[in-house]
Each structure stands twice: as C-alpha cells, then as structure tokens.
Amino acid sequence: MRSDAHEFKTRARDALRDPQLREALGRARDGFVGKRQKSIDRFPDFDALRERGRRIKNHTLAHLDVYLERFERQVVAAGGTVHWALDEDQARQTVVSICRQAGACRVTKAKTMVGEEVGINAAIEAAGMEAIETDLGEYIIQLAKEPPSHIIAPAVHKTRQQISDLFRDHHHGGDAARALREVPELVDEARAVLRQKFLSADVGITGANFLVAETGSIVLVTNEGNADLTHTLPRVHIAIAGIEKLVPDLDDATDLLRLLGRSATGQDLSAYTTLVTGPRRSDDPDGPEQFHVVLLDNGRSRMLGNRFRDMLRCIRCGACMNHCPVYAAVGGHAYGWVYPGPMGSVLTPLFVGLERTRDLPNACTLNGRCLSVCPVKIPLPDLLRELRGEQNAQRLTPATTRYGLRLWGMFARRPRLYHGVARALVGLLGLLGRRRGRFRRLPLAGAWTSVRDLPAPQGQTFQSAWRAYQRRNER
Amino acid sequence: MNEQIRHGAGTTVALFVTCLVDLFRPSVGFAAVHLLERAGFRVEVPEAQTCCGQPAYNSGDSITAAGLAAQVIRTFSEYDYVVAPSGSCAATIIAHYPDLLRHDPALQAAARDLADRTWELMRFLAEVADLEARDTTFEGSVAYHDSCSGLRELGIREQPRKLLSGVHGLRLHEMEDRDVCCGFGGTFCVKYPEISERMVDDKLDAIRDTGASTLLSGDLGCLLNMAGRMHRRGMQVRAYHVAEVLAGMSDEPAIGEGRKR
Amino acid sequence: MNHAREEILRRVRRALKRDADSVVDPDTARDTAYASERAPRPTWDEKRLQRFTERFEAAAGTWCRVSGPGDISGAAVDFLHGAGLGQKLQLAAHPMLDTLRWPDQFKVACVQRADPGLSVGLSIAEAAIAETGTLVFWSGPRAPATLAFLSEVHIAVLPLEWLVDHMEDVWTLLRKRDGFPPRALNLVTGPSRTADVEQTMQLGAHGPRRLHLILVG
Ligand code: SF4
Numbered sequence: 001m002r003s004d005a006h007e008f009k010t011r012a013r014d015a016l017r018d019p020q021l022r023e024a025l026g027r028a029r030d031g032f033v034g035k036r037q038k039s040i041d042r043f044p045d046f047d048a049l050r051e052r053g054r055r056i057k058n059h060t061l062a063h064l065d066v067y068l069e070r071f072e073r074q075v076v077a078a079g080g081t082v083h084w085a086l087d088e089d090q091a092r093q094t095v096v097s098i099c100r101q102a103g104a105c106r107v108t109k110a111k112t113m114v115g116e117e118v119g120i121n122a123a124i125e126a127a128g129m130e131a132i133e134t135d136l137g138e139y140i141i142q143l144a145k146e147p148p149s150h151i152i153a154p155a156v157h158k159t160r161q162q163i164s165d166l167f168r169d170h171h172h173g174g175d176a177a178r179a180l181r182e183v184p185e186l187v188d189e190a191r192a193v194l195r196q197k198f199l200s201a202d203v204g205i206t207g208a209n210f211l212v213a214e215t216g217s218i219v220l221v222t223n224e225g226n227a228d229l230t231h232t233l234p235r236v237h238i239a240i241a242g243i244e245k246l247v248p249d250l251d252d253a254t255d256l257l258r259l260l261g262r263s264a265t266g267q268d269l270s271a272y273t274t275l276v277t278g279p280r281r282s283d284d285p286d287g288p289e290q291f292h293v294v295l296l297d298n299g300r301s302r303m304l305g306n307r308f309r310d311m312l313r314c315i316r317c318g319a320c321m322n323h324c325p326v327y328a329a330v331g332g333h334a335y336g337w338v339y340p341g342p343m344g345s346v347l348t349p350l351f352v353g354l355e356r357t358r359d360l361p362n363a364c365t366l367n368g369r370c371l372s373v374c375p376v377k378i379p380l381p382d383l384l385r386e387l388r389g390e391q392n393a394q395r396l397t398p399a400t401t402r403y404g405l406r407l408w409g410m411f412a413r414r415p416r417l418y419h420g421v422a423r424a425l426v427g428l429l430g431l432l433g434r435r436r437g438r439f440r441r442l443p444l445a446g447a448w449t450s451v452r453d454l455p456a457p458q459g460q461t462f463q464s465a466w467r468a469y470q471r472r473n474e475r
Numbered sequence: 476m477n478e479q480i481r482h483g484a485g486t487t488v489a490l491f492v493t494c495l496v497d498l499f500r501p502s503v504g505f506a507a508v509h510l511l512e513r514a515g516f517r518v519e520v521p522e523a524q525t526c527c528g529q530p531a532y533n534s535g536d537s538i539t540a541a542g543l544a545a546q547v548i549r550t551f552s553e554y555d556y557v558v559a560p561s562g563s564c565a566a567t568i569i570a571h572y573p574d575l576l577r578h579d580p581a582l583q584a585a586a587r588d589l590a591d592r593t594w595e596l597m598r599f600l601a602e603v604a605d606l607e608a609r610d611t612t613f614e615g616s617v618a619y620h621d622s623c624s625g626l627r628e629l630g631i632r633e634q635p636r637k638l639l640s641g642v643h644g645l646r647l648h649e650m651e652d653r654d655v656c657c658g659f660g661g662t663f664c665v666k667y668p669e670i671s672e673r674m675v676d677d678k679l680d681a682i683r684d685t686g687a688s689t690l691l692s693g694d695l696g697c698l699l700n701m702a703g704r705m706h707r708r709g710m711q712v713r714a715y716h717v718a719e720v721l722a723g724m725s726d727e728p729a730i731g732e733g734r735k736r
Numbered sequence: 737m738n739h740a741r742e743e744i745l746r747r748v749r750r751a752l753k754r755d756a757d758s759v760v761d762p763d764t765a766r767d768t769a770y771a772s773e774r775a776p777r778p779t780w781d782e783k784r785l786q787r788f789t790e791r792f793e794a795a796a797g798t799w800c801r802v803s804g805p806g807d808i809s810g811a812a813v814d815f816l817h818g819a820g821l822g823q824k825l826q827l828a829a830h831p832m833l834d835t836l837r838w839p840d841q842f843k844v845a846c847v848q849r850a851d852p853g854l855s856v857g858l859s860i861a862e863a864a865i866a867e868t869g870t871l872v873f874w875s876g877p878r879a880p881a882t883l884a885f886l887s888e889v890h891i892a893v894l895p896l897e898w899l900v901d902h903m904e905d906v907w908t909l910l911r912k913r914d915g916f917p918p919r920a921l922n923l924v925t926g927p928s929r930t931a932d933v934e935q936t937m938q939l940g941a942h943g944p945r946r947l948h949l950i951l952v953g
Contacts, residue, residue: 009667016669024934031935048776055770063762065748078917084740136941137932153932160934187930187938194942199852215917225885225928225943232881232920243744248766250907255775257903268778269868269903271795271929272943275921285848285880287919297744305751325656329673363667365660365674366533367623372654382574388535397535401662405531409539412494412525413546419522426498437733438706447665451672452703455499455731462492462501466520469505 001088001119001147003352005336008359012330020159021331028156032322035266036373043262053259053376056252057313061304067213067246068295074216078278080291085118091296092123095205095238098292102236104129104202110220110227111135112207113151113316114240114296116338117351120205131205132197134226136190143170149332149340152264152318157331160186194226204230204288208241209315210256211293214249217277218293221260221270228274237279237288243295244312250275256315259375263317299351307386311346313376320370320380326363335360342370342380349387354396361387423464430459488516489554491547491593493564494526495695496716500730503695506722507560507596513722514604516556523550529567533661537575541582544572548585556603557593560718561694562625563661565595570628595625596718597693601634608641611723616646618687619717620678620701622694623656635693635717642720648685652677659700675704682712689729691717702730777867777902784866785951788899791869792949795926796939799949805895809836811950812858812891819946821856821889828859830878832893850882857887861894861949863909867902868925871949874910875920884922890944892924896953 004011015021040046060067072082083098085091091114099107107124109115109131121142124131133142137155141148143166148154155163164181167189168174206227208218218239220227231237247253261267280287303312321327321341332340336357337348345360366381374380391397412418433439433456441449448454460468488511496503508518528543547568551557559565572586600606619639625631639647658664658674678701682690690705690712692698702714713729728734754760780787789799802811816822823842827833838844850857859879863872871892875881884890900906903923910916928943939945 012667013669016673027935031931042778043776044779045776052770052773052775059762059766059769062752063760063765065745065752065754066760066762068745068748084744086740086743090740134942135932136930140932153935155932156935158933163933183933183936183938186933187941191940191942195852198942217917223929223931224941226941228881228885228920228922229942232875232885243748248762250911251771251775251904254903254907258777265931267925268791269870269923269925271925271927273870273923273925275917275923276919277917277921278919280919281876281915283877284875284919285877286882287875295744297740297747301744301747301751304748305753309751325658325674325677326670328677329670362663363670365623365656365658365663367656367660368627369623369654369656372627385533385535388533389537390535392535401534402536405534405536405539408526409528409531409536409542412528412543415523415525418525422498433733435733437728438703438731440707447668448703451668451707452675452700453706453731455699455702455706456733457499458501458727460501462497462504463520463522465501466504466508467522 001116001338003337003348003356005348005352005357005360007336008334008363011334011336012363015330015334020162021157024157024159025328025331028153029322029328036263036319036322039262039266039268046262049255049259050375050377052255054313056247056255057376060246060248061244061309061312064243064246064304067248068243070213071211071216071246074213075278075293078216080216080278080293083292083294085294085296085298087298088118091118091240091294091298092120094294095120095240096123096127098236098238099124099129099203100127102203102290104236106130106132106197106201107203107205108197108201108230108234109133110204110206110222110230111138111154112205112240113338114207114242115205116148117298118296120240132194134194134198134230135222136187136224139190139194140166147333147338150318150321151316151339157333198229198233201234203236203238204234205238205240206230208239208245209260210247210253211241211245212250212253212275213246215277217275219253220274220276221257221272223271225272228272231276231288232286235288236290236292238292238294239276240294240296243297243300260315260317263319263373263375303350308346308350308383310378311350311383313378314343315376317375319373319375323369323373325367326365346380346383346387354387354391354394358391358396361391419461419463422461426457426461427459430457433457434459484515486516486555488518488556488558489551490518490520491524491527491551491557491559491564492520493559493561493695495699496560499699500695500716502724502727503560503716503718506716506718506724507558509722509724510596510600510606510718511558511604514600514606516604519554521550527564527567529564530661532567532571532575541575544575544586545582548572548582548589551589552585555592556599557589558596558599559593560596560716562595562622562629562631563694563696565593566624566628568593595629595631595693597635597638598629598631601637606638608638608721611641611721612643613720613725614644615689616648616687617689617691617720618648618650618682618685620657620690620692620697621653622692622697625693626654631693638721639717645720648687650681650685652681657697657701659697661696664700672704675700679705679708679710683710688712690714691720693717698730706731784899784901785896788864788866788869791866792926795869797869797926797947797949799951801951803953805832805952808833808893808950808952809838813839813842815891815948816856824854824856826850826854826857826883828879828883830860832860833858847880847883848877849880850886852886854886855888856891857883858891858893859883861892862898863906864894864899865903865906866899870923870925872906873922873924874918875922876918881920881922884924885943887944889946889948890927891948891950893950893952896951
C-alpha cells in the first residue's frame with residue numbers, strides 16, 4: 001500500500017483539531033486499557049507468560065527456515081498449496097491469479113493486516129472482481145474509503161454518527177430520514193447486507209494469526225465469526241501471512257493465544273479461534289475445494305538479519321498503540337501507512353524506507369509504556385532509538401539538529417568552559433526572569449514557549465552555588 | 476537520627492547533579508545534598524561533570540553520547556555511590572551506557588561497573604539510606620507524577636511515596652492514569668509541540684481532578700514541562716521536585732514562580 | 737513462484753548465518769529454550785465444571801444440564817419454548833442425535849449443510865475447555881461447520897466426560913484421533929460479538945446471536 005507517512009506532521013495537526021476523533025480515541029483508550037488490566041490481573045503470572053512468548057518467538061525466528069519447510073510439507077500433506085511471495089507485487093499477483101483461475105466475481109475478506117500491507121483489495125478490484133471486507137470495522141472503513149486506523153479495531157476513529165451516515169448513504173441511498181441510530185440496529189443491518197455477500201462469494205481471503213509448523217494449520221482469531229464464514233463458504237480459501245507468523249506447534253500457539261486475547265481485548269480467548277488445515281475432506285459437507293497459503297517476505301528476511309529482528313516477534317495485538325499517549329493524541333491515520341502506533345513507527349520505516357518516514361521514529365517520548373505491555377517484550381523504544389541512529393548516520397536528521405548536538409557534545413566535554421558559560425547565561429536569564437519567574441517568550445526557545453511558559457532559572461548554576469557554599473563552610 | 480547515621484556511616488556519595496538541575500534549579504541539588512547528609516553520607520560534587528549525554532543518545536547520535544558517557548565514567552570512577560536527582564539521567568547511566576558502549580569492551584565493563592554503583596535519589600534514600608522523613612512538615616495536598624524512565628526502567632514507584640508518607644501534614648492524592656507520560660520526552664516537546672501540548676493537557680486535567688494544590692515529581696524535565704504549561708493555562712497548582720519537599724525546602728518559590736520582594 | 741521460495745529461504749538462511757552444511761536441530765533447541773519448562777497457565781480452585789460454566793457464562797453463553805443423551809431433545813425443546821424461538825430445528829447428522837424423539841409439532845431436519853435461512857441449529861461439541869469456557873467443534877459430516885456459524889441460535893451438546901482443563905489437554909486428546917486435524921477445528925467461546933461501533937459490545941455480529949449448551953451426564 002502507498003505510504004503517506006511523510007505527512008505525519010500535517011496529519012497529526014489536523015487530527016489534534018478534530019473533536020470527533022478526540023471523542024472516539026478517548027473512549028477507545030479507556031476501554032482497551034481497562035479491559036486488558038482486568039484480564040491480566042486474573043492471570044497468575046502474566047510476566048512469566050510474556051517471557052515465554054518472547055522465547056517461543058525468538059526460538060522460532062532462529063530456526064525459521066526449518067519451520068517454514070516443515071509448515072509447507074504439512075500444508076501439502078493436507079491437500080493445500082503454499083505460495084511464496086518476495087514482495088507486495090508477487091503477493092498481489094499470486095492472489096489475483098488464484099482468483100482468476102477460480103473464475104471469481106466476488107471475493108470476501110476477513111481482516112488481514114498483511115492484505116492491507118500489500119494492497120490486496122485494489123489489486124482484486126483492478127482485475128475486475130469485487131472485494132468485500134467482512135469484519136464490521138473493516139467494512140465501515142471500506143465504505144468510507146479509508147485505511148484502518150488501528151490493527152485490531154480498524155474503525156476505532158469513527159463515531160456512531162459517522163457510521164450511521166455511511167450506512168445511510170450506502171444502504172439507503174442517502175435517505176435523509178435515517179439519522180443517528182443505535183448500535184444494535186447498525187450491527188444488524190451490516191449483518192444482513194454481508195450475509196448475502198458471504199453466501200455468494202467465490203473466494204474467501206483471510207490472514208493468519210499463527211502458522212503452525214506441526215500440523216500445517218493456520219490459526220484464525222475473531223470475535224464476529226466472519227473469518228469462519230469467509231473460509232468455509234466459498235469454493236476457494238486463500239490465507240495470506242508474513243513468514244514471521246510461524247510457531248513450532250499447537251502448544252506454542254496456545255501460549256501465544258493466551259497472550260493475544262488478553263493483550264488485545266482483555267479476553268481470555270476471543271469468541272472464535274479456529275485451526276484451519278487444508279481444503280474440505282472427501283466426506284466433509286462444507287468447506288472450500290482449494291486451500292492456498294501465501295507466505296510473504298517483503299523485507300522480513302532482512303529484519304531477521306539485522307538489529308530489528310526483535311520486531312518480528314510482533315503478534316499484532318495492538319496493545320502498544322492502546323497504551324501509547326501519542327497514538328491517543330493523533331490517532332492511527334497520522335502514521336500514514338498500514339501499521340500505526342509504536343509498532344508502526346518501527347515497521348513503517350523498515351518497510352517503506354527511512355527517507356519517507358522521517359517523523360515516525362522521532363514522534364515518541366520514549367516513555368516505554370508500550371514495552372511494558374507488549375506480550376512478547378519487544379523493546380520498541382530501543383528500536384525507535386536505533387532508527388534515529390540510522391537516520392543520523394544517513395544524514396536524514398536535520399543538519400541543525402545534527403550539528404547542534406555535536407556542538408553541545410564538544411562543549412559538554414570541556415567542563416571548565418561549560419561551567420563558565422553556563423554560569424553567565426543562567427545568571428542573565430535568572431535576572432531577567434526574577435520577578436515573574438518564567439518567560440512567555442524567549443529567543444531561540446520558540447518551540448517550547450509556543451505551548452508553555454519557560455520557568456526561569458533560579459539565577460546561579462548548582463556548580464557555582466555549591467563551590468561558594470563550600471568556601472563559606474571552610475571559613 | 477542515630478539510626479540514620481549508622482546507615483551512611485560517613486561513606487562518600489558523589490552527586491550527579493544533572494544538567495537541568497545545574498542550570499534551572501540548584502535548590503534541588505541542595506535538597507539532595509541535605510537529604511544525603513541527613514542520612515549520614517558525605518557528599519561530593521565532582522566538578523568535571525556536565526551532561527550524561529541523553530539528548531544525543533536519544534537523538535541517535537551515539538558518537539557524541541558515547542563521548543559524554545566516557546567522561547561520566549571517568550569522573551565518577553572513584554566513588555562507591557553515585558546518586559542523581561533524576562530518574563531519566565540515572566536510567567541513562569544504569570540501563571543504557573553498557574549498550575551504548577558495546578563496541579569497546581573495556582569501556583563497556585567500566586560502564587557496567589558504574590551502573591552497579593549508580594542510584595536515582597529516591598530509590599537510594601529509601602533502599603540504601605533507609606531514610607525516613609519524620610522531622611519534615613509540609614501542610615497541603617500533593618499529587619505525585621511518576622516520571623517514565625524512573626518508573627519503568629528503574630522501578631521507582633513506591634519509594635517516593637513511602638518517603639512522602641513520613642512528612643507531617645502532607646496528604647497524597649493519586650491521579651488517574653498515573654503511569655502515562657506527561658509529554659516532555661526531551662527534544663520531543665520542542666519537535667512536536669502540539670502533540671506534547673495535548674499530552675501535557677491530559678496530564679494536567681488528571682492533576683486538577685485530584686484537587687491537589689501541589690505537584691511533585693522526581694524529574695525536573697517533566698516538572699518544567701508541566702509547570703510551564705500550568706502557568707500558561709493559569710492553573711493554580713505549584714510544582715516542586717520531591718526532594719525539595721522532603722528536605723523541607725519548599726519555602727523556595729515554586730517552579731516558574733517569581734521572587735516576591 | 738519457485739524462484740521466490742528458493743530466494744526467501746536463501747535470505748532467511750543468510751540472515752541466520754547458516755552455511756550449506758550446518759546441522760540444525762530445532763526440537764532440542766526448543767526444549768532448552770523453553771519447552772522443557774511448564775508454561776504458566778490460569779489456575780482455579782473450584783471444580784472443573786464450575787470453572788467451565790463460570791467462564792462460559794462470562795462469555796454470554798447459557799446452559800442447562802441433563803442426565804443422559806435421551807434428555808437432549810427435552811432440554812432443547814424447553815430452551816426453545818422459554819426463549820420463544822419457534823419449533824424449527826436443524827440437527828447435525830450425529831449418531832447421538834439419531835434416536836432422539838421430538839414433539840410432533842416440531843419440524844426437525846437432519847442436515848449436512850446448514851440452510852442459510854435457518855434460525856436454530858444443534859450440534860455436538862467434541863471437547864470443551866474449562867480454562868476459558870470454550871467448546872470445540874470438529875468440522876465434518878457429523879458436525880457441519882455451517883451449523884455453528886450460519887444459525888441465529890446455536891444449541892451445542894457436550895457430554896461431560898469430554899470436558900478438560902486447559903487448551904493443551906485438547907491437543908493431547910485430539911492428536912491421537914484419526915484424521916486430526918480436521919479441516920476446521922472451531923474453538924467457540926460464547927456467541928458472535930463485535931465492539932466495532934464505539935467500543936460497545938453487541939452480540940450476533942455475523943455468527944449466532946445466542947449460544948446455548950446442553951451438558952450431558
Ligand atoms: S509490538 Fe507488541 S504490543 Fe505492539 S502489536 Fe506487536 S505484539 Fe502487540
């Protein structure tokens with residue numbers, strides 16, 4: 001998918017001025033944070049489980065080649081087909097050609113972030129087929145022609161009013177009599193519309209929460225049950241997943257499911273957790289005739305070999321964005337690509353390139369709340385700092401910042417000079433700010449004083465005051 | 476008092492002042508000295524110290540940061556304890572120097588050694604010095620802001636609260652979402668002022684909702700941000716570093732307040 | 737796409753610093769890394785059944801208990817009456833349901849593939865998990881997956897002896913069965929739901945609006 005991450009600043013500014021967005025984000029944040037906390041309070045030792053999750057993923061990544069081949073063998077043994085895609089292009093082509101061969105007109109989709117990453121919908125539509133999102137949140141933003149703003153709640157930025165308006169325009173031809181409606185009515189309406197699509201779809205596309213090497217199964221997790229209708233009803237099922245989604249066996253998947261439900265929505269387990277293995281068996285009454293898995297690299301193997309391997313542990317639970325105060329302020333669209341929040345600020349530069357994503361690694365206070373909730377302990381702040389280092393090395397950081405820091409460093413490494421200059425400067429500012437105690441405006445501090453006063457220094461540096469104090473005491 | 480002297484027993488502590496305290500609020504440094512001395516320690520302030528290098532480190536300039544780290548390591552090599560009145564500066568030394576200096580094994584070993592000897596002030600007072608602030612008085616209700624580095628990288632959470640619970644007359648009110656960042660983030664607050672503004676406003680709303688008349692924290696960076704914004708919004712809450720209150724030095728003008736003469 | 741396969745595996749191996757003849761034994765490495773230790777799991781003090789029903793209810797499921805398979809139809813009829821859900825029912829073609837007697841006025845069809853227009857479907861769970869209050873369905877001729885997803889109301893039947901403590905126990909139990917894994921193994925915890933409109937929980941998003949369980953034994 002095309003990235004607009006270079007527009008972070010302007011998009012963030014617009015978002016900050018959008019009262020509806022503020023309302024929606026506030027509600028989401030409170031809901032997610034509280035529910036997660038409640039569910040982990042009930043768990044005996046959640047941190048030990050996080051550590052286990054970290055180890056499971058680390059081990060799998062360190063043996064990824066073996067597990068990929070094992071998984072492929074099992075998929076084939078179950079009658080399915082594995083396709084490999086080096087990049088977005090190959091993934092799109094693979095999916096479109098499977099759909100074409102199936103003679104498809106209509107394709108239903110259950111939310112897949114990898115599908116968003118490679119831009120599946122546009123490719124299917126360009127090939128003359130209809131692609132319909134069936135997760136309610138994804139359906140809403142598909143109607144709104146917007147990208148998702150959250151990885152597990154794609155329409156979290158929409159208010160009930162906005163959704164009512166969208167349904168009025170798309171389901172009732174803009175009939176003005178239909179105003180703001182209640183949640184049950186909206187959900188029912190979407191259910192009825194989408195039920196027809198499910199029943200008439202030729203191909204169903206899902207993602208995969210996990211790929212299990214032991215059995216060649218994909219694990220699908222939803223609350224709505226839409227993924228199950230998507231893979232059960234059409235003639236062909238395509239699952240598309242990143243190569244990092246592997247786990248060795250079902251017990252490992254179980255540990256990660258315990259982490260996923262609690263971290264994502266505060267559920268011990270989502271309503272529907274399904275293990276899909278191969279196409280319909282000879283005596284099965286339902287299920288697709290074909291089962292395809294598309295394994296996507298798209299830069300992941302590169303991350304496996306550099307300092308960003310930790311990021312491949314991500315199980316896409318969304319906890320980091322739910323706990324991120326920057327995300328809570330600007331929402332998911334400001335990030336400009338598929339993955340928002342802390343995990344997106346790491347992934348987007350790695351997938352899209354550092355040049356067009358300059359703000360993402362920097363728009364963070366490194367407060368570490370994301371790391372403290374990440375179910376697989378990804379050191380997100382360290383990875384963001386690492387990206388800042390890369391930017392610096394590639395001279396993508398503004399020259400003023402780069403030289404400013406170096407100058408500061410040279411200065412700070414000459415303590416005598418430093419203390420002398422500091423004393424003079426602080427003395428001056430202390431004098432100027434003595435009466436009010438703060439500055440509303442100050443040359444060179446405009447970015448600070450644009451939103452807050454600058455408290456004035458007390459007038460002496462500690463170093464000079466301390467030396468004076470000691471001299472007094474000696475006498 | 477005798478109790479406390481036994482703990483310190485005349486051991487020397489080096490104070491890492493931190494650049495913000497040095498420049499903006501030396502009274503925090505004096506409060507730290509006062510508390511450490513009260514616990515029976517001798518305090519030294521090495522003159523060769525300036526900045527821990529955190530701004531450079533967090534901006535991705537690890538060369539500059541490593542240079543400053545090496546200077547800090549040298550300056551503080553001789554002391555049993557190094558104490559800083561800031562969670563984020565202490566965390567830079569404790570949690571980040573060893574990784575920052577990973578390309579130089581000798582320096583990295585020295586960094587590990589320094590990390591083992593370095594303490595954030597509140598944690599040091601509560602866990603090493605075993606200080607109790609029983610002879611201090613502060614009349615009023617306070618809200619305490621946990622600064623993020625101290626909270627999550629050093630586990631500082633109960634220590635300042637325990638120390639504050641000994642202060643006569645002080646009533647602590649906990650705020651909603653107390654583990655959420657105030658929007659300072661070093662250079663973040665000047666690179667993204669509007670986002671920082673929203674974050675600090677959320678924080679100030681939570682402070683206002685406690686009804687407290689004083690805001691305390693263990694990091695001057697967060698305090699400058701919050702106090703600066705409180706003044707801009709016209710909020711009537713006074714801000715102090717927690718050490719100032721513990722040391723009984725809250726007769727100083729609060730952060731951002733002028734001297735009345 | 738064969739080229740892509742080789743290329744991806746080559747890149748992965750290069751990233752992992754493997755050469756052509758490195759010997760990899762992931763299973764031993766896995767044991768050392770974590771698998772030999774027991775994973776932390778939820779624990780509870782109450783009896784297994786009590787834990788199950790408590791979690792099942794927490795997930796918005798309803799349930800009743802009968803003493804033998806012969807009572808299944810009676811329980812189903814009572815539930816449908818009580819909830820005012822009519823007298824039409826589709827059953828999975830499961831031996832346990834073959835011999836059930838239904839009141840004359842009931843229209844009961846035994847189906848292989850659920851009729852999309854149906855409102856109530858009844859099928860047998862293959863296992864259940866006390867930890868999470870979860871029912872496990874094994875797709876196949878005896879339990880069409882469509883019954884559990886297209887119905888407005890899903891009635892499930894579970895013989896009590898198939899209730900286990902943790903999800904891992906399900907794998908231990910089912911791994912031994914012929915044909916494992918089936919095409920779809922559905923772990924169902926309560927009826928379908930969504931919170932996509934303003935974070936408000938609403939039951940019956942795409943799947944059943946209600947999930948009622950008849951415990952047997
Ligand atoms: S980075 Fe961690 S918290 Fe964020 S989505 Fe991935 S697994 Fe979840």
